Amino acid sequence: xxxxxxxxxxxxxxxxxxxxxxAWRDADxxxxxxxxxxxxxxxxxxxxxxxxxxxxxxxxxxxxxxxLGGGSVGRNTTIVRSNYLLDANAAxxxxxxxxxxxxxxxxxxxVMFSQRxxxxxxxxxxxxxxxxxxxxxxxxxxxxxxxxxxPAIKQLAPLLDTSAEAxxxxxxxxxxxxxxxARHDAVAWGYARAASALGVDIIQRCEVTEILRDTKxxxxxxxxxxxxxxxxxxxxxxxxxTSRLAAMVDLPLPLETHLLQAMVTxxxxxxxxxxxxxxxxxxxxxxTDKGELVFGGDLDGYPSYAQRGETPLxxxxxxxxxxxxxxxxxxxxxxxxxxxxxxxxxxSPIIDRTPVPGLYLNAGWCYGGFKxxxxxxxxxxxxxAHDAPHDLVKxxxxxxxxxxxxxDEKGAGPTPALH
Amino acid sequence: MMxxxxxxxxxxxxxxFSYGGPDPADHPRPADDAPLEAWxxxxxxxxxxxxxxxxxxxxxxxxxxxxxxxxxxxxxEVAGSHPLPGAxxxxxxxx
Numbered sequence: 001x002x003x004x005x006x007x008x009x010x011x012x013x014x015x016x017x018x019x020x021x022x023a024w025r026d027a028d029x030x031x032x033x034x035x036x037x038x039x040x041x042x043x044x045x046x047x048x049x050x051x052x053x054x055x056x057x058x059x060x061x062x063x064x065x066x067x068l069g070g071g072s073v074g075r076n077t078t079i080v081r082s083n084y085l086l087d088a089n090a091a092x093x094x095x096x097x098x099x100x101x102x103x104x105x106x107x108x109x110x111v112m113f114s115q116r117x118x119x120x121x122x123x124x125x126x127x128x129x130x131x132x133x134x135x136x137x138x139x140x141x142x143x144x145x146x147x148x149x150x151p152a153i154k155q156l157a158p159l160l161d162t163s164a165e166a167x168x169x170x171x172x173x174x175x176x177x178x179x180x181x182a183r184h185d186a187v188a189w190g191y192a193r194a195a196s197a198l199g200v201d202i203i204q205r206c207e208v209t210e211i212l213r214d215t216k217x218x219x220x221x222x223x224x225x226x227x228x229x230x231x232x233x234x235x236x237x238x239x240x241x242t243s244r245l246a247a248m249v250d251l252p253l254p255l256e257t258h259l260l261q262a263m264v265t266x267x268x269x270x271x272x273x274x275x276x277x278x279x280x281x282x283x284x285x286x287x288t289d290k291g292e293l294v295f296g297g298d299l300d301g302y303p304s305y306a307q308r309g310e311t312p313l314x315x316x317x318x319x320x321x322x323x324x325x326x327x328x329x330x331x332x333x334x335x336x337x338x339x340x341x342x343x344x345x346x347x348s349p350i351i352d353r354t355p356v357p358g359l360y361l362n363a364g365w366c367y368g369g370f371k372x373x374x375x376x377x378x379x380x381x382x383x384x385a386h387d388a389p390h391d392l393v394k395x396x397x398x399x400x401x402x403x404x405x406x407x408d409e410k411g412a413g414p415t416p417a418l419h
Numbered sequence: 420m421m422x423x424x425x426x427x428x429x430x431x432x433x434x435x436f437s438y439g440g441p442d443p444a445d446h447p448r449p450a451d452d453a454p455l456e457a458w459x460x461x462x463x464x465x466x467x468x469x470x471x472x473x474x475x476x477x478x479x480x481x482x483x484x485x486x487x488x489x490x491x492x493x494x495x496e497v498a499g500s501h502p503l504p505g506a507x508x509x510x511x512x513x514x
Contacts, residue, residue: 243467254463257492302438305469305493310420312434345463401463402455414462417438 001197004108023189024068024196029203032230033061035384036222037237038208038245040064042073042184042370043362044237045191045202046377047384049107052198054378055385060200061231063224065207069188072239075307075339076370077262077284077296079275081118081179082143085134086407088395089348090141095392096375097143097178103374109190112183112289118275119148119156119175121324123168127280131174138176148173157276159327167323168281181275181286187373211248211359219358235360235384237376240305240340242363249356254345254401255364256416259300261309263317263336265328267291276324283320293328295321299343301417309338341366346400347419348407351380351393360384361398366419421495425478426486426502426509435480441465442473442487443503469493476500 002008002021012019035051037044040062051057064070080100082093104111122128128147135145153173154162162170192202203226210223211234221230236245240257267290277284282298297317300309314336322329344350344364349372351362362380365372375392382390389397400406401414412418421433440446445466449457469492476488484506489498502509 241469243465244469247466252460252464252466254465255467256465257467257469302433303467303472303474303492304495306495310433310495312420312432402459415440416465 001193024192024202027061027201027203029061029206029224029226029229030201031228032059032221033201034059034231035061035233035235036229036231037062037235038222039071039237039239040068040192040202040204041071041237041239042069042187042191042373043239043376043380044235045188045195046373047235047237047362047380048200049191049195049198050377050381051385052195052200054381057385058199060195061229062195062200062202063206063208063222063229064202064204065225067204068192068202069185072339072341072369073184073188073373075262075337076184077286077294078181078184078370079118079179079284079286080113080182080371081176082371083118083120083134083138083145083174083176083179085137085409087141088407089409090138090143092375092379092392092396093371094141094143095378096372099374099378100182103182103187103190107190107194109186109193111186111190113180114182115178115180116274116286117156117175117177118179118277119153119173121153121170121276121278121280122172122174123170123278123280125171128172131172135174144176144178146175146177148175156274157272159271159325160276161324161326168278175274179275184370187370191373191377208245211245213249213356217356219356233358233360233384235362235380237362237380239342239363239365239369242342242361246361249359251354251356253363254350254414255342256303257305257340258302258343258417259304259306259309259338259340260296260367261300261313261317261336261338262294262296263314264288264292264294264334265331266334268293268331271327278320278324281320281324283317283324285321285325292334293321293331299417305340307338307340309336341369343416343419345414345416346406346408347410347412349376349396350398351376351383351396352389352398353383353387354398421490421497423476423488423497424500425481425484426500427482427484427507428478431478431481435478436476437479439475439477439485442475444487445473471498
């Protein structure tokens with residue numbers, strides 16, 4: 001592997017850029033490993049990287065049924081934030097935020113982390129009160145938060161319709177200035193390259209068809225479309241498919257698989273240098289470095305594994321975006337796409353051991369899996385290496401539902417589509 | 420868009436309806452004094468089938484009846500629907 005630097009760029013530049021090696025090894029499966037991670041997305045690759053780097057585990061495989069980064073890590077809207085109300089979520093995502101700020105250096109790969117701020121818009125006084133409460137909770141947890149009035153919002157995003165005549169008049173907002181966006185594909189490739197350099201085998205087109213156990217029920221390996229692979233520890237990082245894999249070991253989970261869509265417009269000159277979200281209008285918007293405006297919205301609202309959505313939701317998101325930014329009404333949509341995710345019963349994730357010895361769970365990320373990539377990998381790696389949950393994810397235990405210790409940010413109750 | 424056949428109103432676009440969980444026949448409510456595990460299973464755990472599924476839907480922007488839809492969660496193909504036990508009989512059925 002060549003270390004990426006100004007010097008190596010210069011050297012390769014003089015040599016016509018013909019000498020760059022592949023970023024990571026497309027490995028063939030070996031018969032046995034110490035740890036097998038199922039899922040070659042952001043979380044799986046981050047887990048493998050931290051297992052190798054933080055815990056010195058040598059023989060690690062990441063199994064991906066499709067191609068690297070082709071699932072939710074390549075389908076999200078790239079937002080990174082830690083603006084949570086509940087202490088457990090705040091501590092976990094803030095740990096992630098700190099990993100994000102040095103991730104490009106850690107991985108020697110530019111993940112284009114841009115701390116452009118994430119602004120939540122309030123359209124009612126009651127929402128403003130809730131934002132002030134959350135902002136205060138964030139500051140008590142050492143996380144940056146500022147309540148903004150309308151003139152401050154107008155200055156931050158001049159194209160936003162802040163007039164009283166707006167379809168959903170804006171009364172204020174809450175911003176986390178350190179939040180922002182990162183290049184999602186670069187996150188997947190950066191972790192893949194760094195993990196591969198530490199000896200992790202990344203195995204594509206390798207779908208798990210069976211989870212193997214001994215007579216006592218402990219994990220012994222997996223059967224895959226590329227043969228049997230032995231391992232005593234398996235980590236599941238398969239957003240949207242977790243329930244299917246858990247069903248192989250008869251483990252019912254507090255999850256539903258739902259469909260979320262996103263879309264981009266044609267590229268335009270820089271016009272929005274922060275992330276704007278409106279929970280009331282069901283829309284979040286940012287501008288990519290290429291100039292496209294990225295829109296995301298709500299779930300389609302029913303269980304689905306389709307990875308493609310329906311047009312009414314696209315129309316709804318665009319209507320919301322145009323009501324917030326009337327200037328965007330003449331842009332054309334370039335692409336829309338969908339991804340599937342584990343919606344959990346309280347809107348918070350699960351990172352834990354399971355009742356099956358050797359099987360570890362990383363699931364239930366709802367809308368928020370992308371921003372959690374470094375912290376989830378970090379904590380799952382610890383949980384696997386020590387066979388005990390990392391302190392930060394003890395509140396994300398699988399048995400919290402039975403104990404009544406749910407982490408429900410919105411107070412929406414056990415209806416996954418509402419989180 | 421999916422067309423969902425409401426047993427009372429006929430086929431209507433999906434946006435008329437809201438999803439309400441698994442078919443109660445597959446996911447029955449436990450007895451009031453059932454053990455905690457049974458209630459945890461009922462309130463929190465879901466089978467999340469991939470492929471053919473039986474689900475509870477409501478004609479929210481129509482007759483507001485709850486009923487069961489048989490639907491494929493991969494292709495979004497709707498195979499059929501039927502009323503819940505004890506519901507009023509759909510129009511057109513023999514009285």
